[in-house]
Amino acid sequence: MKNHAVILLCLFMFSCKPADSPPPENSPIRSYDYAQVTLNRPLQLPQDHAAHPDYRLEWWYLTANLENESGQLFALQFTLFRFRNPTQRNSNWSDDQIWMAHVSLHNRDEHWFEQRLARGAVGNAGQTQNPFTLFVDDWNWVSDLPETPFPATLTVTLSDSVKFRARLITQGNYILHGNSGYSEKSANGKLRSYYYSQPFLQLSGQINLHGQTHQVNGPGWYDHEWTSHLMQAGANGWDWFSLHLDNGAKLMAFRMRMDDTNAHLSGTLITPDGTVLKLDQQSLQLTPKEFEQVNNKRLPTRWRLKVVEKDIDVELVRFKKNQWNEGVYPYYEGAISVSGSHSGQGFMELTGY
Amino acid sequence: MLTCVALNRKHPWTSILVFVAIVIASSGLVMVHLINQGASEQWPDNNAAWIAPKWTVESSGKLPLTREDYAHLRRAGFHELAAFVHYTGPLYFEHTGSTPSGLSLLAVDTAALPWKPASFPVFSPLSEKSARIWAHPQTARLIEEQSLLTDDAAPLPVLEVSAASLPKHMLVMDIADFFTASRTTEKYPLTGLAVTSSLPESRQRALRNLLPTHLQLKRSSTIESGGTLGDSFKLSLWALGVLMMVVCMFIVVNALHLMLRFRLYTLLKLRQLGIGVTTLSTSVTLEMLFLGLTASSVGMVLGILLTQQLAPGINQTFTNVLETKFILLPINPWQLMSITWAATALVITAITYVPIRQLQRNLTGRGPGRQRPADRWLKGATVLLCSSALLTTILAKSPAWALISIALTLLAGTGVMLLFMPHLLKLCAQFIPAGWPLAHWSIASTLQLSKQTRLAVCAFFIALTANIGMTVMVDSFRQATDSWLQARIIAPFYLAAPLPVTEPPPAGISLFERLQASAIHRGHSVELRSLPADSRFQSSVQIEPDGGVDWPRFDTGEQAVINQQLAFRFHLSAGDSLPMQLNDGTHISPVIGGIYVDYGNPNSQVLLNARLIESSRDPVYRYAIWYGTPATLNDLTEWLNHAAPGGELFDSEALRKLSMEEFERTFVVTNHLNIITLAVAGLSFMISVALLGQQTSAQLSLLRSLGVSTLKLRLSVLIQYGTLCLFAALMAMPFGLLLCWLLINKVNRYAFHWIYPVSVDSALLMQAILTSIGIMLMVLCIPAARLNGRLDLRNTRVL
Known part of the structure; x- marks a missing residue:
């Protein structure tokens, strides 16, 4: 479950009603049918690595905890979002797809963030299958193979002074969240998406900062998710975590905050051998411990996470202050460290605050 | 240092004066900055970047610029490029078939525009209501909710948004919404790719090297700046902000002089006790810096608070005067503070130099006789400032240099005043x-x-x-x-009619039609207006220099007169020919008979004989009306009721x-x-x-x-x-x-x-x-x- 701020805001932007309600009579999106997330249409790989333009929203999401030769830490995020804009389906200039890419790079002292927007069919943004690519302008994810995202090379230039190039290699299988990739986001199941991850990802490459090149490597986490219904009235936002534990296990946890009910919790624990354990309201505990003032918002940046049946009781602490992405849809996205019963590192996303 | 601080107890007013001056200067600058920032953000001020870009990539004439060219350049890393079409053909109201005169349409790829927090969602392809047009409020009132058509009868979206910074003659819309229905890139090729941010030399070279042969990077002339009231407001606000800072700077120097004057006795004693001159002057400088940084912090906070307090009033002014809103953006106090501190430290270090040098001379016993070198220094500085002011005034060819020449003139004037004031007073004393x-x-x-x-x-x-x-x-x-x-x-009444007035007026009423059209001169949009062959109209045009127009030649269409705006933009003068392409594709090239003043109009305009624009006239029907014996005002309105139903009489x-x-x-x-x-x-x-x-x-x-x-x-x-x-x-x-x-x-x-x-x-x-x-x-x-x-x-x- 990635970048819920974007989902929240763009669904608001498209004036959407609860996912299963028909649009109102005067809506500009009347008679515009989005494809539905259903159990009848199971997630299938490698076909579903591709874009799903009939769905309202989609994103390919990479986060990585990198380290250079001298132990300096870097936190990298590359995301390509796709939106279907129902008001622009008859243009001779572009199709009804909007592409938005975010790149964020942190070291201890600095943060670089940039956003690119582009329309579909113009030729400067999109996704291709042969080879598999994701691109916006000169930001390129190019796979060595057709139809599959890995192994690949990612190249990003943020400005003349910040460049990043890395090889992305997998070391395990893809993980389908929820019910074989059918991922429910609310207790009543109205909010749902197709969602899978590649948590066994290793990055190695170079970051060039102000003319100085850093050889970096570290674990990454790749998500691909698409949906047409992820929002309903009363949902306030989400807290999302991806963890690389030092024992080789991986863990994804998210909490959707609602107006009138308890937060909805869900997650996936993946053992080093790839065995998947689905986590739910009973098995997963996620508690904010400390808050930080970021961009005039009070955000929980220190958490306690417990998976009782697996003896996991860890503290999740932000890598640095103010890991805020100020884009069209602002949100918190940053690296975290894991300590307690297990140690490790990962990423945290906070939205809707 | 502590002794210096302790001396403040004896003469606290000098320190207070410095403190107050810096507080006023820094709060003033912070206010000006925040007001202009709020105004800039609210007026989609990336105008500067994409409505009036400094650089554009355009076709060199052999082949058109295509969408593929655009994608190729963006993929090569030139993400500051935004594709646009500048449509200068006729626009029609869908229901009436009439044409709002002189309007052009700019369709730009809003997805490629630099994103700013306050500009979203106005200029975003992600906006729910993406199909819309932006216009200046006055233009918006003209169009209201009517649908417009382009020359191929394809409808445009309904106008929904007004933005005061847009030029009055230009509608702006998203490029994806423009290329709908029968409007295709083949029919309306891209006009250019606007460079939406600064383009350093190295990027210019890289872009030129990458461009295929049919494209060129050029200084833009196709889309133009509105020269709006908003620009004028911001310019004057900045000028006053800087002026306030200069005034405060003098106050600080003055206060420093006073402070040193009162402390000299004590400082001399300290010097006699063996404390070095450098130590003493460093202490004073450090004290000033401490005072300055403290005062600028207070000033910054005061500036923020005042701006917050004044925000509703400023918004009211903006709404009334500029027909837009003012939004106080989120303030980053650390960034503001670092800027304020840096500016204060720089200014204080610079302005304390002379008084500290004077103090050093006094402390080293070189005090007597100092007046003469100081006067010499003042004379030298004044001569230098006067020469610089004169030189920059002569050479100033841009707003920035014009402002520099103003600053130098003010400083030169100050020097002259200081030199002459004592002499004038002495002269005055002789008459008592x-x-x-x-x-x-x-x-x-x-x-x-x-x-x-x-x-x-x-x-x-x-x-x-x-x-x-x-x-x-x-x-x-x-x-x-x-x-x-x-x-x-000059006429007592003006009529705007929806259709041509064909019925002859009754006796005593005379009607003069004023035709409107638009044309392109050297890639620049120009308003064309007819001037009737009547001495009343011709004498109403304030030509400078007077008497240069040969009106008989004007009446035959050989001559035209142009406004200052057009003359200044293209360095035109009387006697030059003015080649223009009209909307219907015909070319005319009248000789410029004179240049007339046209205050407040940001656009280039030409007055010419009606016969030159009859074929390409906009379907806009404006008339000047006189009435007199035997007709009365009642006769006029009665006649207009049936001759021009639905018209407006001004x-x-x-x-x-x-x-x-x-x-x-x-x-x-x-x-x-x-x-x-x-x-x-x-x-x-x-x-x-x-x-x-x-x-x-x-x-x-x-x-x-x-x-x-x-x-x-x-x-x-x-x-x-x-x-x-x-x-x-x-x-x-x-x-x-x-x-x-x-x-x-x-x-x-x-x-x-x-x-x-x-x-x-x-x-x-x-x-x-x-x-x-x-x-x-x-x-x-x-x-x-x-x-x-x-x-x-x-x-x-x-x-």
Whole structure:
């Protein structure tokens, strides 16, 4: 479950009603049918690595905890979002797809963030299958193979002074969240998406900062998710975590905050051998411990996470202050460290605050 | 250092003066910054980048620029490029078939525009209502909710958004919404790729190397800047902000001089005790820096708080005057503080140099004889400043250089004033009869005071010069606009009809049609207006120089007259030919017969004979109407009811009044800031003379012992202050007029492409000067009233 701020805001932007309600009579999106997330249409790989333009929203999401030769830490995020804009389906200039890419790079002292927007069919943004690519302008994810995202090379230039190039290699299988990739986001199941991850990802490459090149490597986490219904009235936002534990296990946890009910919790624990354990309201505990003032918002940046049946009781602490992405849809996205019963590192996303 | 700090207890006013001046300067600058930032963000000010880009990639003529070219360049890393189509063909109202005249349409790839927090969602492809058009509020009123069609009868989205910074003749929309229905890239090729941010030399080279042969990178001329009221507002706001800072800078220098004067005795003692000159001067500098950084922090907070408090009022002004809104953006206090601290530290380090050097000379016993080198330094600096001001004035060809020439002129004026003031006072003293000892003492004391309050007088001089310059400029603009309106709006009534008036008017009513069209001259959109072959209309056009137009040739279509805006943009003059392409594709090339003034119009315009534009005229029907015996106003309205149903009749007087009211509202904000600057200068002067007044207490005691009453003494002291102000005002007058000339002929010329004559209304000038002196004297009454005759030996030292 990635970048819920974007989902929240763009669904608001498209004036959407609860996912299963028909649009109102005067809506500009009347008679515009989005494809539905259903159990009848199971997630299938490698076909579903591709874009799903009939769905309202989609994103390919990479986060990585990198380290250079001298132990300096870097936190990298590359995301390509796709939106279907129902008001622009008859243009001779572009199709009804909007592409938005975010790149964020942190070291201890600095943060670089940039956003690119582009329309579909113009030729400067999109996704291709042969080879598999994701691109916006000169930001390129190019796979060595057709139809599959890995192994690949990612190249990003943020400005003349910040460049990043890395090889992305997998070391395990893809993980389908929820019910074989059918991922429910609310207790009543109205909010749902197709969602899978590649948590066994290793990055190695170079970051060039102000003319100085850093050889970096570290674990990454790749998500691909698409949906047409992820929002309903009363949902306030989400807290999302991806963890690389030092024992080789991986863990994804998210909490959707609602107006009138308890937060909805869900997650996936993946053992080093790839065995998947689905986590739910009973098995997963996620508690904010400390808050930080970021961009005039009070955000929980220190958490306690417990998976009782697996003896996991860890503290999740932000890598640095103010890991805020100020884009069209602002949100918190940053690296975290894991300590307690297990140690490790990962990423945290906070939205809707 | 601690000793320096402790000395503040003895003369706290000097430190307080420095503190207050820096607080005012920094809060003023923070306010100007925040107001302009809020205004810039609300007006989609990335205009500067994409409505009027400095660079565009365009076809070199062989092959069209394509969407594939665009994608190729973006994928190569030139993400600052945004594709656009500038449609200059006719636009029609869907229901009536009539044409809003002179409008062009800019369709831009909004996805490629630089994103700013406040600009979203207005300029975003992610916006729910993406199919919409933006326009200037006046244009929006013209179009209202009518659907427009392009020349292929394909409809455009309904206009929904107005933005005051847009040019009045331009509609803006998203490129994806433009290319709908039958509008394709084949039919309407891309006009260019706008460079939406700065393009350094290295990027220019890289882009040129990458461009295929059919494309070229060029300085843009296709889309143009509106030269809007908003730009004018921001420019004047910044100018006043800088002015306030300069005034405060003088206050700080003045206060520093005073501070050192009062401390010299103690510092000499410390020097005699063996403390080094460097240590002492470093301590003073560090103290000033500490004081400056503390005061600038307070000023920053004050500036933020004041802006927050004033935000509703500013918004009200923006709504009333600029027809837009002001939004106070989220403030980053750390960023503001670092900027304020850096500016304060830089300015204080720079301005403390001279007083500290003077202090060092005093402490090393080189005090006597210092006056002559200081005068020489002043003369040298004044000559240098005068030469620089003259040179930059002659060479200024851009708004930035025009502003630099203004700054240099103000500083040069200050130098001249400082040099001449003592001589003028001495001259004045010669005319005072010997039998007036008190007057003699007053003038001698004024001379002494003028030497000791030089910098405070400088602050007053600059504020007054700026006040005179701005007042005369605004008044000149007002007079020019009024006379232009009087001359141009000559008919008693004007009619805007939805259809042509074909029915002949009854006896006593004469009707003159004014045709409108648009054309392209060297890639630039030009408004065309017909001028009837009637002496009343021809004499209404204020041609400069007068008498240059051969009206018979004008009536045959051989000649045309152009406005200043067009002449200045393309360096055209009478006798040049003016090739233009009309909307219907025909080319005309009349000879320029003269250049006319056209105040307030940001667009280029040509007046020509109707026959030249008949074939490509816009379906807009405007008429000038006269009526007289035997027709009455009732006859006119009755006839119009059936001859031009649905038309609007405008009363000339009401039009003129409305125009002048809008004019007055525009300058409300700058007028108030002008007064604030003057008040700040007055405050500085007051504190200076209050401190220096202590030095004359011995003389006052003597005069009182001679039988001069306290009231007379107070009046005498007030006269001294008044004399100083008067002389400063007399010297500010020519420099104020020079400043006004620079504002009109340099700043306005290069920023907005029109000028107007400087009109000096002596009554208004005197009013401005007397008001300024009056404000100063009112403020100075306070130190004058506090005078007493007690002798205080501690204050008799003279630096």
